[in-house]
Amino acid sequence: MLSMSTIDEFIVFLRNLAEKWSNLYEEDRVFEADPSEGEPKYFLTAAYMYPNAPIHVGHGRTYLIADVLARFKRLLRYNVLFPMGFHYTGTPVLVRVEAILENKAKEIESMSRTFNIEVETLKKLRDPVSFARYFHELSKTVMKKYGLSIDWRREFTTVDPEYKSFIQWQFTKLLEKDLLIRGTYPVGWCPRHGMPVSMHDTEGDVEPEVGELTLIKFTDEYGVKYPVATLRPETVLGVTNIWVNPEARYCISRVNSEVWVTSCEATTKLKQQLKSVEILEEVGGGTLVDRELVNPVTGERVRVLPASFVNPKFATGLVMSVPAHAPYDYAALRDYVEKNLGGVWTRELMPKPLIQVSGYGEIPARNAVEQLGVRSQSDVELLEEATKRVYRDEFERGIFRPDAVAYVVSRDSRVLSYLEKHVAGKPVPEAREAVRALLEEIGVYDSMYEVMNAPVRCRCGSEVAVKVLENQWFINYGSTEWKNLTREALKDMRVVPEEARRGIEATIDWLRERACARTRGLGTELPWAPGWVVEALSDSTIYMAFYTVVHRIRKLGVKVEKLGEYFWDYVFLGLGDAREVAAKIGISVEDLESMRREFLFWYPLDSRHSGKDLIPNHLTFFVFNHIAIFPRELWPKQIVVNGWVLVEGAKMSKSKGNVKLLGNLMDTYSPDALRLGLAFGAEVDQDLDLNEETVLSAARQLMKIYNTIREILHRVSGDSERPQDIWLRKTLATHVVNYVEELENVRIRAAALRVYVKMLEDLETYLKWAREPGRAAVDYIATWVKLMSPYTPFIAEELWRTLGGRGYVAKSAIERELVVRDTLFEFEQKYVDLVIEDIKSVLDVVSGDTVAVYTSDRELSWIVERVAEDVARGIDLSETVRKLSRDLAKAGIRQPDRVVKSIREAVSYIGPEVVLKYLKTTGGIDEFEILSKLQGLVATRLGLKNFVVYRASDTSTPDLGGRKSRAFPLKPGIYVTQSTY
C-alpha cells in the first residue's frame, strides 16, 4: 500500500483497482443470485437501456442509485437480484441506420463525434440489429467497469425469440381481459412518407395538434349536402348565411352514399379519414354564391355568400355564418352589407343572438368587433383576438337563451321539445353537447379531423394532414375498473421521492386508450395482427418477471417454438398442469416447477428505478400492466425516480453536443471517484449538475480517507479501553444506525456524506484526541470500509483485503449488534454538541483558550423531563411555561420563560424521545459526569488549552465571572479566559 501524494497518481491507482476488481467480480461470478428459501430477498431493476448510443452519465446515475441500494441490501444480508437487459424495440435505431445506409456524411460525423466512435466502425453497422448490438456490447463493458453488481446470466434483448414469446403471451392476456382493443385513430400524417409524424419529425419540432370538427349537413333543393365545419355546433340555431370563398375551387363528389359539396382540398382529407370519395364535378366558389340551403335544425332557408376569409384548405371550406357570436362572421357580413346592400341589413342577415354572457350586450361578436376596432374581415390579427375572447367568455360563462328556440321555423315538435329540454337555459358546454347529439339523431351530423395548428410541415417539406388509421391496437388504460385497481396498488407502494406520486396519480387519471402497435420498427409482432409490432413503451411493462427465469430457459435449451402461452401461464400464474406443460415443452416437471418457484421467490419486485422523464409513461404503464397480469400479492412495492444529470447547468442532448459518456468519464476520473461524485452531487429527486470539480473533490476526499487509513494501520497501538476508544466505538455504532436508516429511505447523498465526510471527521477528532490510535480505530475502519462498499466498491475491496478480510466486501454483512440504537450515547453526544456550540458562540465575541463551565444540578433533571414530555406531546411553549412557573419559582429559578425556552430548544435538538429514554434509564442527567468524561473531546474539538468542568452548586470552587448563576439544565454557564503563558 502506497501513500498517494498527488490526485493524478491516486486516480491512476483507482483506475487500476477498478480494472483488477471488476475482472475478479466477473471471474468469481460474485453477483449471480439464486433463490435461497427462507432468506430475505430483494429484487430491484433499473430501466433497461435503449442501445442506440453508448451509455451516458444519465444512465450512470440511475444505475448507480440502484446499485448502491443493491449493495446496501447485501450488507444487510439480503439475497439481492439486480439484472439488466437491453431494449431494442422501436424506431430510433432505424433512423440512425438509414443515415448510415444513405451515407449522410454530416449525420455520421456527428454520431462519430458524440459517441466517440470511428466513422469507419459506424459505417459497418448497416442493419438495425447490428447497430443496436454494437452499442449494447459497448455499454455492457462500461457497466461492468462501472462496478454495477449485475447478474449477467439473465441479460437479454427485446428482440430475442424468448422475449417475443413472453410479450405475445402478455398481449394475449390483455386481449382476453378486454384491455386490448381495436379501433380507428387519427394521426398527423406525412403524405410523402406515408408515415405518422410526431413532434420530432416536423420542421421546428412542432407537435401537430389534431382536433375534431363537427360537420353539419345543410341541404339544397336537390338534396345535395353542404357540410359546414364548426367547433361550436350549438350556434347552428343562429345561422344567417353560409360562406364560401369565391376564389377557391369546390368539388361536388359522392361521399359514401351522399353527394357533398366541399372545397377540393377537403376531398383528399376525407379520403384519408376513411370516407369513400368520388369526385363528380369541379366548380369555382363563385358559382355557389346565392344558392339557398336549408338549415337542418331550424328549417330556415339561408343563402350562400362570398367571403375572402374562408380558407379552402381548412376543413370543408364551407362555413356557417353566426354573426351574433363569431367575430369573423360579423365582420364579413358587415363587409357584404356595405358593399352589396348599401349598408342596409336585411331582416335575414340580422344577427341572431343565442347566448347570453355577462360583460357583453345582445350581440357579443359585434361588441368585440367594435371594441377592438376591426375594420374588415381581412383584419386578421384583431379578429383572432376577438374570436378568442368571445369563444372563451361564452364557453366559460355563457348561457343558452331560452328564446333562441324561436328560430326553429320548421316547428318540428321533436326538435323543439328536445331543444326546450336540453339546450334552452343551459350553460354553453352542456348545450353544445346536446346539440351535437341532436344533429346525430336527425342524421345531419358528421365529423372530420383537422390539424388545428396548420400548417405543420414534415421534415421533407410536405404539409402534415390527418389520417385515420384503421385496425389500430390500443391498450385501454381508460378502463375505469383498471384505473381504480391501479390507484389502489399505487397507494400501497412506496414512491421515492414522495412528490413523484402525484405525477403518477395524475397520469393514471388522464390516461386513455393508447396505441400500442406500429407498422415499423424492431419488436414483437402481435400474433393475430401480422404487420403490427408492439411499440417500445408497451413491450416494457412487466419484463422484470422475465428476468427471473430467462437464464433457466436458455440453460435448459428449450426450443422457442415450444414456449407457448401455457408455459408462461404456468410459470407466472400457476395455471395448468405441470406435467402436461412440461411434456409439451420437452423439459422435466422438476425443471418447470423450479422455474415457477424461482419466479415466486423473486417476485414481487421490490424496487423499480428510472429517470423522472418516465413518470408520465413507462412507470405508470408498469403499474397498470402489473395490475392487469399478476395477482395482488405480486404487485410491485416501490418506485424510485431520479432527476436529470445536467452538464454545466444545461440538459444533455445530442444537438448541443454535451452528452457525457460514462466510459469517457470513468477513463478520466476512475469509476469509484465518478460514482462518489454522482452520489455527492444531489439527492435522488433533484437534478444533478455535473461538473469536473464535484468529481475531483470526491476523488480528493477518497484519497484523504485512503491516506488516513493507511497511516492509522501503520501507527496503531494496542490500547482499546480509553475514553477515546469507547467514544469512537459508540460513534461508529451511531453512524451505522443512521446510515442504515438513511439508505432504507433512499437518501443516497445523505448517507454518502455521512460515510465519506462525517466519519472521516470523527476519526480525525479521535486521532487528535487519542494521539495514538488504538484497536478501536482498526475496528472502526473495518466497518467503515463496508459502509463505503456500496459507493466506491473497488477501493473498498482493496482495503477489505488489506485489513485481512476474506472473499469480497460486496458479500460481507454489517454486524447485527452495530445496528442497534444506543440512546444513552446519542444523548451524551448531542448534549456535548450543544455545549460545544454554546462555547463557540461565546468564543465568537470573546477570545480565549481556557474555558470553564458550570453545570446545572442533577436534581434539576425534573425540569428537563417535564419539558421533554410537553415537547413530545406537541404542547406549546407558553403552556409549558405556565404549567412550570410555580414549581420553578419554588426551586428559586427566576426568568422561567427563558429557562424553559432554552431547555426546550436543547430537548428539540436532542430529540424528546431520546431525552426521556435517557432519564428513564439513568434517573437523572449528571452533566458534570458527562462533560468530565468527554473533557478531552470538547477540548480537542474546540482546540482549547484548558477545559475545566465544575458543578454550579459546588461552593468549594471559584465562581469565575459570576457564571455559576448562568447554569441551567442542559445549558452550563461558560467562562472564557486567556491563559497567561
Add this chain to the structure above:
RNA sequence: GCGGGGGUGCCCGAGCUAGGUCGAAGGGGUCGGGCUUAGGCCCCGAUGGCGUAGGCCUGCGUGGGUUCAAAUCCCACCCCCCGCACCA
C-alpha cells in the same frame, strides 16, 4: 388550455408534509490568514446590521390573514420549469 413541480441569503441549493432546535444545513464565490519559490491543492476564520459574553433588529417571490410565535399553515396575485400520447 389541462396536469405536475417550483420561486430561500452574492450564486447553487437544504429546510418547508408534523409552525418554535432557522440568520436559516451543505457547496461555490468573495475577503482575511496559514501552507507554498510561485501558482494550484489543502487548512483556519469571516461573509445582513448592531453588540467586548451566549443578545437584539431586519430577513426566505408579492400582498393580506391565522398565531404568543411563520421560510414553514390559510387566501389572493405575480413569475419560472416540465409533461400532454402512439414517441423512446
